[in-house]
Amino acid sequence: MSEISFSFDDKSYKGHPGEPMAAALLRSGLLTITNSTYHGRPRGVVGLGVEEPNALVQLVSGTMESMLPATVIEVAAGLAARSLTGIGALPDHPEEARYDKTNRYVDTLVVGAGLAGLKAAEEHLRAGREVMLIDDQPGPGGHLRQLGQELPPALREVLAHKNLTYLCRCTATGLYDQNYIVAIERRSDHLGNAAPANRARIRVWHIRADQVVLATGAFQRPLIFANNDRPGILLSHAAATYVAVHGVRGFRTAVVATVDNQGYRDALRLHKAGVTVQGIYDVRPGAGGPSVDAARAAGIPVRFRATVLDTGSNTAGALDNVIIRDLDTNETIQIAADLLAVSGGWTPIVDLATHIGIKPKWSAEHAAFLVSHTTDRLRTAGMLAGDFGGDDDPSVYFGPALDEEQSRHAYIDLQRDATLHELRRAVGAGLHSIEHIKRYTTIGTAHDQGKTSGMLTIGALCQLNALSPGDVGTLSFRPPYVPVPFAALAGRERGPLSDPIRITPLHQWHVEAGAVFEDVGQWKRPWYFPEPGEGMEAAVRRECVAAREGVAVMDASTLGKIDIQGPDAAVFLDRIYTNMFSTLPEGQCRYGVMCKADGIVFDDGVTTRLGKNHFLMTTTTGGAARVLAWLEEWLQTEWPDLKVYCTSVTEHIATIALVGPKSRQLLQELVKDTDLSKAAFPFMHSREATIDDIPVRIARISFSGELAFEINVAWGYARHIWERLWALGAGYGLTAYGTETMHVLRAEKGYIIVGQDTDGTQTPYDLNMSWVVSKKKEFIGKRSFQLPHLKAAGRLQLVGLLPGNVDEVIPEGAYITVHNAGPDEQGKTPHTGFVTSSYYSPMLGRAFALALVAGGLDRMGEDVVVPVGKNLLRATICDAVFIDKENLRRD
Amino acid sequence: MLYIPCPHCGLRNETEFHYGAEAGVAYPEPNTLTDSEWAKYLHIRANPKGWLAERWVHYAGCGRWFNLWRNTITHEIGPAWLPFTTKPKAPGNIGQEGPRV
Numbered sequence: 006m007s008e009i010s011f012s013f014d015d016k017s018y019k020g021h022p023g024e025p026m027a028a029a030l031l032r033s034g035l036l037t038i039t040n041s042t043y044h045g046r047p048r049g050v051v052g053l054g055v056e057e058p059n060a061l062v063q064l065v066s067g068t069m070e071s072m073l074p075a076t077v078i079e080v081a082a083g084l085a086a087r088s089l090t091g092i093g094a095l096p097d098h099p100e101e102a103r104y105d106k107t108n109r110y111v112d113t114l115v116v117g118a119g120l121a122g123l124k125a126a127e128e129h130l131r132a133g134r135e136v137m138l139i140d141d142q143p144g145p146g147g148h149l150r151q152l153g154q155e156l157p158p159a160l161r162e163v164l165a166h167k168n169l170t171y172l173c174r175c176t177a178t179g180l181y182d183q184n185y186i187v188a189i190e191r192r193s194d195h196l197g198n199a200a201p202a203n204r205a206r207i208r209v210w211h212i213r214a215d216q217v218v219l220a221t222g223a224f225q226r227p228l229i230f231a232n233n234d235r236p237g238i239l240l241s242h243a244a245a246t247y248v249a250v251h252g253v254r255g256f257r258t259a260v261v262a263t264v265d266n267q268g269y270r271d272a273l274r275l276h277k278a279g280v281t282v283q284g285i286y287d288v289r290p291g292a293g294g295p296s297v298d299a300a301r302a303a304g305i306p307v308r309f310r311a312t313v314l315d316t317g318s319n320t321a322g323a324l325d326n327v328i329i330r331d332l333d334t335n336e337t338i339q340i341a342a343d344l345l346a347v348s349g350g351w352t353p354i355v356d357l358a359t360h361i362g363i364k365p366k367w368s369a370e371h372a373a374f375l376v377s378h379t380t381d382r383l384r385t386a387g388m389l390a391g392d393f394g395g396d397d398d399p400s401v402y403f404g405p406a407l408d409e410e411q412s413r414h415a416y417i418d419l420q421r422d423a424t425l426h427e428l429r430r431a432v433g434a435g436l437h438s439i440e441h442i443k444r445y446t447t448i449g450t451a452h453d454q455g456k457t458s459g460m461l462t463i464g465a466l467c468q469l470n471a472l473s474p475g476d477v478g479t480l481s482f483r484p485p486y487v488p489v490p491f492a493a494l495a496g497r498e499r500g501p502l503s504d505p506i507r508i509t510p511l512h513q514w515h516v517e518a519g520a521v522f523e524d525v526g527q528w529k530r531p532w533y534f535p536e537p538g539e540g541m542e543a544a545v546r547r548e549c550v551a552a553r554e555g556v557a558v559m560d561a562s563t564l565g566k567i568d569i570q571g572p573d574a575a576v577f578l579d580r581i582y583t584n585m586f587s588t589l590p591e592g593q594c595r596y597g598v599m600c601k602a603d604g605i606v607f608d609d610g611v612t613t614r615l616g617k618n619h620f621l622m623t624t625t626t627g628g629a630a631r632v633l634a635w636l637e638e639w640l641q642t643e644w645p646d647l648k649v650y651c652t653s654v655t656e657h658i659a660t661i662a663l664v665g666p667k668s669r670q671l672l673q674e675l676v677k678d679t680d681l682s683k684a685a686f687p688f689m690h691s692r693e694a695t696i697d698d699i700p701v702r703i704a705r706i707s708f709s710g711e712l713a714f715e716i717n718v719a720w721g722y723a724r725h726i727w728e729r730l731w732a733l734g735a736g737y738g739l740t741a742y743g744t745e746t747m748h749v750l751r752a753e754k755g756y757i758i759v760g761q762d763t764d765g766t767q768t769p770y771d772l773n774m775s776w777v778v779s780k781k782k783e784f785i786g787k788r789s790f791q792l793p794h795l796k797a798a799g800r801l802q803l804v805g806l807l808p809g810n811v812d813e814v815i816p817e818g819a820y821i822t823v824h825n826a827g828p829d830e831q832g833k834t835p836h837t838g839f840v841t842s843s844y845y846s847p848m849l850g851r852a853f854a855l856a857l858v859a860g861g862l863d864r865m866g867e868d869v870v871v872p873v874g875k876n877l878l879r880a881t882i883c884d885a886v887f888i889d890k891e892n893l894r895r896d
Numbered sequence: 897m898l899y900i901p902c903p904h905c906g907l908r909n910e911t912e913f914h915y916g917a918e919a920g921v922a923y924p925e926p927n928t929l930t931d932s933e934w935a936k937y938l939h940i941r942a943n944p945k946g947w948l949a950e951r952w953v954h955y956a957g958c959g960r961w962f963n964l965w966r967n968t969i970t971h972e973i974g975p976a977w978l979p980f981t982t983k984p985k986a987p988g989n990i991g992q993e994g995p996r997v
Contacts, residue, residue: 182971183899185909212910213899276965362970602923603938639915641961642951642979643923788926788934 020080044092047322049236079821081197114214119147121387122220177485229404237324265399268348294396367475403464420451550738565629659723681851809879811851916951
């Protein structure tokens with residue numbers, strides 16, 4: 006196979022395309038990849054794949070992803086990476102790679118394309134099912150692939166089956182209820198700089214499968230001994246694969262420490278590849294089987310009841326010698342070796358099964374937790390189910406007895422630098438639960454989430470407390486199984502696509518007029534319209550003055566609108582609103598408040614009766630969807646006998662609010678067929694009219710207290726009406742205003758915004774709106790007004806607030822404390838409410854605010870203190886209506 | 897991600913639905929209840945370990961409310977039924993854990 010160059014820590018290395026970067030680095034003789042996070046000890050490659058606890062690198066090429074194990078990065082043209090100690094760094098530029106996601110519904114999903122997974126796929130294909138097979142490796146075969154062996158022809162045929170979708174480099178990261186699986190497929194990194202620019206780097210698969218087969222295989226586990234973290238100490242299966250399959254030639258003399266027959270098979274592979282295996286040290290009193298016979302036949306020395314106790318290093322920190330202890334005599338011998346291959350048994354990958362709450366069961370025979378779970382929807386296969394396929398015969402053994410000094414360098418979690426010493430301290434501190442010990446020691450909390458250290462922790466705990474692993478139980482694994490980049494989860498929903506944007510038919514006009522926008526839910530609304538060189542404060546004052554003294558116009562199209570029709574519409578609204586709507590004459594409008602059953606105000610707005618059985622309800626801009634859902638819930642689940650139909654028409658009807666003393670005169674110039682005079686068109690009335698033959702509905706509704714007209718028109722005609730107003734408006738000084746001015750105007754009149762001036766605990770009474778509560782009829786929430794806590798003294802009530810300093814706009818949300826009230830027994834100054842809306846009023850020539858204050862309606866004129874930063878601002882409680890208490894301006 | 901059988905649209909992902917708590921809690925005649933009975937209607941719902949009859953609404957689909965048996969421990973989904981129709985039998989003992997999926 007051809008060789009290509011890649012870069013690691015700014016040096017050039019050679020590798021074969023597709024092989025793990027770890028293999029190429031080992032082959033070039035690089036044993037130490039990095040230093041450990043907390044202890045600064047040299048560390049090298051330990052494993053073969055995602056279980057790798059040491060060899061973390063940061064990509065420098067492409068996306069600059071951080072904290073990837075060198076064991077999973079494939080060598081590719083243009084690959085550049087650097088070593089990483091513990092904590093990764095985010096790149097300082099935005100992610101440019103593309104990510105996407107897709108959904109798939111299949112009959113059978115098989116996770117793992119090892120022998121067991123391939124056989125399961127074959128079985129389901131034969132039953133005529135559509136099968137998806139996913140595997141995190143670059144190719145199929147699992148263990149066979151690690152042995153460098155070809156797939157048997159029968160299984161190669163499985164992969165070619167027309168009903169099979171096989172995805173390599175695709176890792177199942179989570180298993181959820183009803184066989185829902187999320188998997189991430191890595192699609193471009195392995196192609197290096199040959200990857201097509203438009204290819205998604207990672208694709209997130211959302212898979213729903215009728216049946217799931219988990220054939221996730223197993224990780225080999227290490228042993229706990231002193232100085233078990235040196236470069237040159239590898240899992241035996243990884244060591245043998247790097248040497249035998251990837252041609253790593255740097256290791257000359259090896260020691261194998263084992264608890265099972267896997268160590269013998271790996272020793273033989275090392276031996277056949279030319280490594281001098283000094284001996285197999287097996288904790289068991291004896292062993293048999295083909296693996297043992299083959300190793301012995303090759304002349305590899307075997308010693309039973311012996312294991313590795315400690316290791317020594319050369320000046321570079323890499324393994325130099327191994328101390329072996331005889332487990333019967335406790336005698337030790339030192340053996341020179343540059344490779345220590347450790348086989349501590351297999352740990353089946355139970356993660357996915359535990360995601361949905363399946364508890365793995367301990368099998369002493371396998372020295373492993375297994376999931377031998379079978380239902381008609383989910384089953385396990387292969388090593389996960391206990392089919393280890395060989396003659397392993399493992400001993401339940403996790404490491405030799407160590408004294409305190411040895412335990413300080415006996416690592417359980419290499420990435421966290423967590424040692425046996427720390428685990429003993431945790432147990433000494435009285436911790437018994439494996440979950441508590443994990444949190445105390447940080448074992449299993451690194452990027453690898455305890456893939457090798459979890460089982461060692463259980464084992465060490467068993468040795469300390471003389472328990473069986475079955476008594477301790479496994480850790481709970483939670484998704485994701487491997488780290489998933491946030492960019493992959495975001496997919497293409499980034500930047501402007503991260504959330505839908507809703508715009509009104511006048512949006513382009515606002516843009517051209519230089520509006521500054523604010524987001525209200527998904528809507529883009531003009532916030533204010535600055536003139537050249539004008540800031541927000543000046544713009545808002547100018548807009549306010551225009552509305553109060555001349556004429557101003559605002560786009561109110563975002564108001565939620567619900568068309569309500571049916572013979573029982575009036576009855577229905579009587580039940581929904583606190584006030585009466587059945588008495589509302591046709592062609593008139595009424596402000597209404599709705600409560601939840603608990604009596605708390607939920608939304609408000611003006612509803613117009615268009616006909617006997619026809620109403621048009623408006624809701625707050627942000628509340629449209631939940632109000633419609635609320636209406637539907639009652640109609641569908643409580644009052645199916647009512648004949649009422651609700652339809653969202655928010656985006657059918659545009660609304661233009663024309664406000665100010667001159668608004669009538671201006672509008673009358675446009676409206677020829679309807680008399681807009683006070684006598685002919687009273688407040689809270691609605692009229693059908695035309696402008697340039699376009700049907701409009703005009704309503705005398707005011708959210709500012711000024712004379713005002715709301716012009717409702719079909720969405721597509723809004724721009725025309727708006728332009729006509731502007732053509733005529735020049736002579737009137739017509740001024741566009743945004744939401745900020747709307748807020749100032751409405752707050753001056755004490756008009757609330759539900760959700761801003763309420764905090765989810767106010768009844769209409771708390772908002773000084775007893776006038777909106779009907780005594781004559783039942784409605785949702787009425788019964789709750791009788792509950793003692795809703796009638797109690799000291800409830801938060803809506804009041805006005807006048808700051809002592811007329812120019813000081815108090816920040817919204819600021820707490821209000823009692824004037825002259827010292828700290829209480831706990832040394833705290835109790836608060837008595839908070840500011841909900843706060844603005845500067847050009848009309849009043851001063852700052853003012855709305856606030857929720859405990860028992861506030863009975864505290865008019867009281868001085869209070871509002872701490873803001875280090876300042877104590879003075880303010881006085883007052884009525885919430887600041888302008889035109891007599892409502893004279895609206896006519 | 898639950899897989900929920902909407903009676904109108906068939907099996908759909910949980911993200912298309914909103915939860916509506918215990919099913920079968922009818923709106924009472926408010927004025928016949930004591931304060932404590934009314935507060936119980938407002939705030940108290942069954943929350944058993946095991947099978948529970950629940951209300952769901954397919955808000956991102958047909959917009960219709962329906963009822964559903966669901967096991968609160970194993971997350972198994974039982975049959976769905978429309979409001980004001982006969983409630984099917986619980987798939988297992990109510991208030992007891994069923995087997996894991």
